[in-house]
Amino acid sequence: MAGFDEGAVYLSTGRDTQSELNSEFAIAHSKFKEFLKSHKSVDFNYVYRDILKENCNTKKYYLPVEWKHLSFFDPNLADKLMEKPNEFLPIFESVVNEVANDVTYPRLENENLPSIQIMLKLGSHPKSLREIKSNQISKLIKISGVVVSASGIKSKAATLTLRCKGCQQYLPSVSVKPGLNGYVLPRKCIASASSARFGVGQTAQSCPVDPYYIEPDKCKCNDFQILKLQEAPENVPHGEMPRHSQLFVDRYLCEKAVPGNRVTVVGISSIIQQDSMNMPKDGVKHSYIRVLNVEIENTGSTRSGISSLGVTDKEEKEFREFSLKPGVHEIIARSIAPGIYGNPDIKKAIACLLFGGSRKKMPEGVFLRGDINMMMLGDPGTAKSQLLKFVEQCAPIAVYTSGKGSSAAGLTASVIRDSATRSFVMEGGAMVLADGGVVCIDEFDKMKEDDRVAIHEAMEQQTISIAKAGITTMLNSRCSVLAAANSVFGHWDETKGDENIDFMPTIMSRFDMIFVVKDVYDEKRDKQIVEHVMSVHMGDGQAADVNENISLDSLTAETGIMPVLKLKKYIAFCRDQCGPRLTPEALKIITNHYVSMRSGASEYEKETGKNTSIPITIRQLEAIVRIAESLAKMRLAPFGVEADAREAIRLFQVSTLSSALTGNLEGVEGFTDRQEHDVIVKVEKLMKKRFVIGSQVSEQTVIQDFVKQGFPDRIISKVLHFMIRRGEIQPKHQRRVLMRVK
Template sequence: IRPFNLGKTVNTRELGPEDIDRLVTVKGLMLRASSIIPNVKKAFFQCLVCDQTVTSEVDRGRITEPTKCPRQECGALNSMSLIHNRGEYADKQVCRMQEMPESIPDGQTPQSISLVCHDDLVDVCKPGDRLEITAVFRGVPVRVNPRQRTIKALYRTYLDVVHIKKTDRRRLTVDDDIANQDGRKPAYQSGDEIEVQSEDMIAKIQEISRLPNLYETLARSVAPSIFEHDDIKKGVLLQMFGGTNKTFQKAGSPRYRGDINVLLVGDPGTSKSQILTYVHKIAPRGVYTSGKGSSAVGLTAYVTRDPDTRQLVLESGALVLSDGGICCIDEFDKMSDATRSVLHEVMEQQTVSVAKAGIITTLNARTSLLAAANPIHSQFDLLYLVLDIVNEQSDRRLARHILSLYIEDAPETGGTQVIPIDTLTSYISYARNHCHPVLSEDASATLIQCYLDLRKLGGGKQITATTRQLESMVRLSEARAKLRLSNTVEKEDVEEASRLIREGLKESAMDPRTGLLDMDLLTTGQGSYDRGHLEDMRKELLNLLNATDKATLRWADVLAEFNAQSSVGISEEQFSRALAELEQQQYVKVSGRRGLRVIKKLT
């Protein structure tokens, strides 16, 4: 018998002594799961004197060992020996569950409790799953010493699981048909915190998908309290829908990710963190973290010692826990380089490789990354520059918008129609589960043309797009097709994806001196114009040094003479960079500090 749906759900921290040996329902987040442990169901004993056998049932983990041989002719005391290979065993697994992040009281740390699963409940859930557990709350005494029978007054508690309900449909890893092939009801259930499978909700979702201005309506519904930033909202909206993961059948073909990564870069006070917080609330599965408070192992996976078995176990970090969802990272630029470098594998291969403390494995991290800061990374599909520009007209509209929030709680940019957050979450979940769009012939031709147009924006000299931008366009096009609940990517989907990428690049990769796009500004922080200018300075500086007979020159004198000969003066920083190039090529050597610096010619 596996009861569930008790009606009342209690929190982990609310369980007390009065609940021991009672049936309770607890919601929580799975942290870790042990390997499968063989658990004795029926013990087999044999007499060492007369070979008489007897079986003993196990009651709550305790085996009643016979004190003497049951055969009357023998009756030998303490002669019964346990025969391991003739007993009956069942699968057992010990898991650790933490209370839900949203149910933790302010200012307190999350509490966790052990779960003991048996038989068909083993390996049903994995770390990161949100669960609703129906279990018996147990308390067992703790021995002072494993070799002594003396026990402490303190009891250790755990949950003896009888039923598991998953609250996210997309995380189900066990096939219902396999678990139900013997005719019994499965011991676990898949569900959703917001039931998207109900007929009323599906009818409502289909009705929304037929709206004439669906794309604009859904974009307005994303964080309606945030003023403008329409393209950013559209990009984040497409990220939540996601593209389609593809693995081609040809031998050696790699797996192409469908998850979209978005980076928001800009001035403080431009609502970047608010957008991250909003996405974290409605994303089906995700983790919110700050760059300064995150370490490399905290994002990927770390090795810890299990308090019960004292063995080393692997615990999942933020990126692995948000597998299948969105990981929001704020203050991305405050993150250390070592921490940020672990994201490269996650963003491209969508895995986390671990080799530490004798544990060598690869974990799935199929997550979309939404970050806010100003670093330099090329793995992001969309990069938005969020600037705070002084403009009286836009400032007046922003002030009116903020005041409307206080007065009427109805933002101006919300428009006439805004979809409620619950319905929007259900719509996104339904689209991700039921729509798997493929490219049409027309869309493929448009995709090639848009990519070629993007390559031409640099005037033939600068790199304006790479194959990464082409793959980004494919992912965004698929996401926009999902938004329409369509299984085919159309021409207008590709055009909108191309527009979003082009607008993002115009803001972040536009060289202010030439007015052309240059991807090197994103990847190296230096455009082709700056590199050419630096090369010209290096040549002129080398000619100046070769023109003099002195082997050693003062740094300040060379800078003054260089500026005197040049029509356009250069700064000390530019001069230092040109000298560093010459020093790297072993033409000169710079020694000394500040005003005492000297330049020594090596050739």
């Protein structure tokens, strides 16, 4: 029966809204508790109860939670957690602590469990930093990027204990909001004000204004760290600066990521008051992300970022079937820069560089690199930069830089002062950001010598040591180096030999393959190049025929080119799934070749009629092993066979060994005959004794004096060249006639 006042105006005090909100929180509390206690796996085990019990027994007070599990249990509750995490996440954490107390009962007397940290995992695809707008503030987000800097570990209060200066009474267990937010102390004493209200005890006037101070010994603190996240280089549009975001990580998420790691972050988009001298504080907010979970993509075995590329089950099946086809190496080499004519051996070498060998850990803890370094030396206009640009596109992780615009700190790492905290933090350079991929350095010869020296450790040990501003640490730079450089004289001068190269022997020996690319004048070859270039410009060339939807089953060793995206995914899949080793038969072939090269009785000498008794070192032996392993990795084969070893030896012969035999690498570490090296050292010592420091002498006079002593003029010229490059002898102005000894 309807009342007489139905439809009339009602008076509301606002308490109904608060009661509804409290009721909503109470319902959420009970549902969270039911979810944690009742969720089962496919084998009917209680997932979160078992994880909580195991972690608490091992003193690991955190709980990983899958958001999709909560969504299956109650979609409405999962949506509330997604839209209002600042309100519902504290309820979820309190429920986790209650369930943890239940599953660990009984415990020792007076033993209280610390607060359990929730690590939330979202199954959605991560967004870019450019997609995070103001309408997503205070909501759950998932983003990906590269960590470029990390602060030290600091402490932030979780609960405060305050004490009044006047009445000396405590105000215990004052909760502080998580994140970068602080706590504003009360202006008046709460205890004295309540006493004065009821007419007992002291009056409110007995306690001063701003009476409270913090008791540090009675506060509970949590560790936290500030990270700087940068967009992945491949996601930055051309001509724009990469965007950054500040990450707040606490408790068990601290020190989980280091500069150079590619991470996927789940967190709450938050804001804090802007603190700047140049703009008003009211209304200006600084955004940051309070992190709930961090997933690292390029650590240990999984260094290729395969999860970010999204390889589906169908593509995985297609890749495994493709790896069984004959001539996989030929197909991949033809797919590298199809718009560039010729250079088949260089393209095969780049294919080996993209896949890489196997990284090995020695019993004493030392790592042997599996990444292959390669350099292209030669004339301008031979498509070296185009090859580097293509590698940047098809490599799963790649950073492109130019030698002229790169410094030592930009390539390795730098230590800068944080503008907010005024403390020193590290920022990773190009080789740190390319961890697990390839760094392409164009115009390598335009770099300063001091900057090139800085990457010695990064190329061989694949680490970058920092000892600056009180920071002593080591960063990973597990990447391949693909460098391109021109001759000192512009075009390669056959009569100059090693004078075409303006590099120190130490940097050259760290490259596994060195190709000398020359612009050869051949009428037949020139016509073929012209026809190819013109067909590409007309739009009907080989580069324009690449079908992005082509099936890999239709590709053969004679025809067919893999699309760039499929090639990129295939490289990532092989690097992630395969770490081949060589069979004893393949190792025997490489061993015999190494011994014969040292003694000068190799098959290459019999074919070419040249003396190959060049004392190549263990570095060149390891380079051949890495190349053979990369050839096996292209086929997803667990072991490299004899054919891989022979092809690796052939690639080494047509690249580094061929350059050494033509005299282009004379003086480089490992490619100078030991007897000739002893003569060079003897001439250098005599030359330093012969001339007074600061004196001037003609180059021709030096050569004539030492020729009379029985030394070859070629050796004398080489010694002078080395001493000029090291700065021990300075030419007067630009002429090479008068020399001044330091």
